[in-house]
Amino acid sequence: MAEKNKYGKIFADGIIFNNPTFMLVLGTCPTLAMTSSAISAFGMGVSVLVILTLSNIVISALRKVIPNAVRIPAYIVVIATLVTVLKLFLDKVIPPLYDMMGTFLPLIVVNCLILGRAEAFASKHGVFESALDGIANGAGFTVALVIMGIIREFLGAGSFFGIEILGGFKIPFFSTPMGAFIVYGLCIAAFVAIIETAQRHSRIKKTRMLDGVTLGDRAETDKEAA
């Protein structure tokens, strides 16, 4: 049970409470550049998820072997290798995605998120947990990017995943970097506000429950807590 809770915590942290894009604001370059359409956002998100998970696994497996002084260069070499393999793979198997990503595919190497998780988590935990952490953070990143991609595509091109919805109405502003900044800022504000409100409510709820149990009666003592 404790194990399951621990894994659940890793996922909850990665996707919601420490969402790399909205809460920690890491890896922002692809967030601004690749979210002009939902499909490219999804493609970038999944690429980062794959690289992050694989790099976490490899680095976690090698964590006892790599001396502390050269750990950053070693991590970078591993990540660069994975990105190169991904680049070759995409060029052969999914060329449209490769074209869409353009310069930002090699830039996954210097994505602060991947190096950050390697340093903060994979170098200190076992392989399985690191893999889960990679998947969780990658999923959080993908979800955040797709949300932004949907918003920007909807407003900027009037479509949803390429399917025209608003019948030609669009505000091209949102397809530009300027629109990206604004959408990103507002998404952060909204996301943080929602999470904090939810956390506050769950804390209040817990306080009510505890009060009810300790006092042994179900009187409405929650008026002060609210």
Next chain:
Amino acid sequence: MKAKEFFKSNSFKCILVLLIITLVCGTIIAACAVLFNVSDEERLNRSLTKIYAGEVPAYSDVGVYTKAGEKLEAGSGRNISLFHDKNGFYPEDETELNKDEKERMSAYTAVIQQVIVDERGTCLVKSKGKGCGFSGGSVTVWVQFTLGASAPERIDKVINVGNETDSSQTLIGQFGDDFFAGYCNEGATATVKGGGWFVTDKMSVESDGNIDVVSSGATYTSTAMDVAVNGALYYVREQLPSGRLVYTAEGGKA
């Protein structure tokens, strides 16, 4: 001494580990490069599948020729100069511009890289518009022509060759199918038949379609498109009478 020795051995271990990791990674990459190698023919096939939207007919690569009729070697391209001012395009020899006028105008180059004729008689030209575009990059397109007896009749399709378009063309993604369709609709066909050239007047390809491109800042990428398409058009008009744009089964690939 003791501390120095210890330090020395630790740094040796560091370098060794780093070296081993790098070598292993390099080998993995090399293996994957061989595994995932994409040959030139495969790239060509990708473009062709996109153009024909399905089954690719038999075709032959007829090569690229100079105006005088010499065949250029594979890999090099034919440069076609185009002069441009706000009134339109003027290709290299078809213009009676004097030196002053030429200096006043902007000069672009279209590079004809590959010419393919398929068994149905349509001609595909791979053309690269240079010297313009957002940040001054280039755009590479395939243009598919239906050929008449002595002049091209219409343009059937224009596609962008993704990974050969300059990486600075960050807004190339804005060019959806509507933009390319602007080269193929009725107004465009009239331009092709009438001996005219395509001009993107900041907002639209000169035809019935109106594509609002300037608000996304991609005005100059659309000029590059025009250069590429006009270059291809010029080449076809020039070469068609020579009888070289003909499908031959020997030079062909099915």
Next chain:
Amino acid sequence: MQFLAIMITAAFSGNFVFSQTYGICPFLGVSKQTKSAVGMGAAVTVVMVIATMITYPIYILLRMADVAFLEILVFIFVIAALVQMLEKFIKKFSPPLYNAMGIYLPLITTNCAVLAVCEITSNALATGVWEMAVIGGVSLNFGWSVLYALFGGLGFLMAMVVMSGMREKINHLSLPKAIQGFPITMVTAAFIAMAFYVFTFISFGG
């Protein structure tokens, strides 16, 4: 004329932060104070120029040896090594400068803009026959590449300084809690980006 084209494209119409959205992480992270913004911008410019000078010929060699797939590994290795050496250099020759910006130096390695400049100038993304990249109507040979990197870096510096100036002013405002921090920073960046957007209407050879 070509000099002007490269200079304006690198710093203004193709500004790394506001037009091409590279280098956003340090842009957001270090632009709280003008002093650190200037330091970071200067360090990034230096690394960009030297990295371009090294990676441009290396990439040509890789292409000639048919091992172009090693490009990402080699580039990032060069950049990481450069940053390490720059750190030691600054530590040795100017300890106060090192104390001021020592913490930001390792971050330059993960600055997308540096790797992006190397990739763009060596035209590493183009498949098929290698040709020089064209920016602002100018083919990027070695000299123009270095110039592009220099002005790209200066454009980055300019972006950081402008941003830090605005952020220092914003600190004095009282904003609702949800908007404080990153949201208002992003919106500010959007407005600066809008100002820079005007530059995209300048054309060269276009």
